[in-house]
Amino acid sequence: MIICAGDNEQFSFATPIGIGMVNSSIHLTKLCLFNPPEFILFMGTAGSYGNLKLFDIVESKSSSNIENSFFTHKSYTPLDNIISTANDISKDIIVNSSNYITTDEKISKYYLNQNIQLENMEFFAVLKVAEMLDIPAGGIFIITNYCNQNAHKDFLSNQKKAMNKLTDYMKNRV
Numbered sequence: 001m002i003i004c005a006g007d008n009e010q011f012s013f014a015t016p017i018g019i020g021m022v023n024s025s026i027h028l029t030k031l032c033l034f035n036p037p038e039f040i041l042f043m044g045t046a047g048s049y050g051n052l053k054l055f056d057i058v059e060s061k062s063s064s065n066i067e068n069s070f071f072t073h074k075s076y077t078p079l080d081n082i083i084s085t086a087n088d089i090s091k092d093i094i095v096n097s098s099n100y101i102t103t104d105e106k107i108s109k110y111y112l113n114q115n116i117q118l119e120n121m122e123f124f125a126v127l128k129v130a131e132m133l134d135i136p137a138g139g140i141f142i143i144t145n146y147c148n149q150n151a152h153k154d155f156l157s158n159q160k161k162a163m164n165k166l167t168d169y170m171k172n173r174v
Helices: 020-034 105-113 123-132 151-173
Strands: 002-004 040-048 057-060 062-064 082-084 094-096 116-119 137-146
Touching (some): 020 123, 040 151, 057 151, 062 123, 082 123, 094 123, 123 137, 137 151
Parallel strands (some): 062 094, 094 116
Antiparallel strands (some): 040 116, 062 082
């Protein structure tokens, strides 16, 4: 099953599941319960914390759910906030998910220090649903912006080109 967020991030060969962790988890769970897939592949855009370049395409099976306030010691969580379907998480690229986009590049350095390279709003929820339903899963992401003060503007400027590049990547991958 190939899925994507939806709205302005849709592919003709992918089913949209909604934007953010709540919408995506609810809609993906419903899809999987009615028609259980052998594998879930999420496709989407992502912001780079600095090491990955614009339009890089990255595959991952690992995600975290860390809020920026965690790094400034203004919050904590009793929940496990990293999930992976990879055989060896130390060799995988970790994608952070939050319902908020990082716009402070100083905070980006904290993510990089934890080996977290990029952010996408839905991926943690996708992997959590897959884990709960015992379905293998992964994601393919294209970098549209850096996590800095220009994140939204750059995302909007680069999204169309990124979507075309990711579509071409998938056509050549199959």
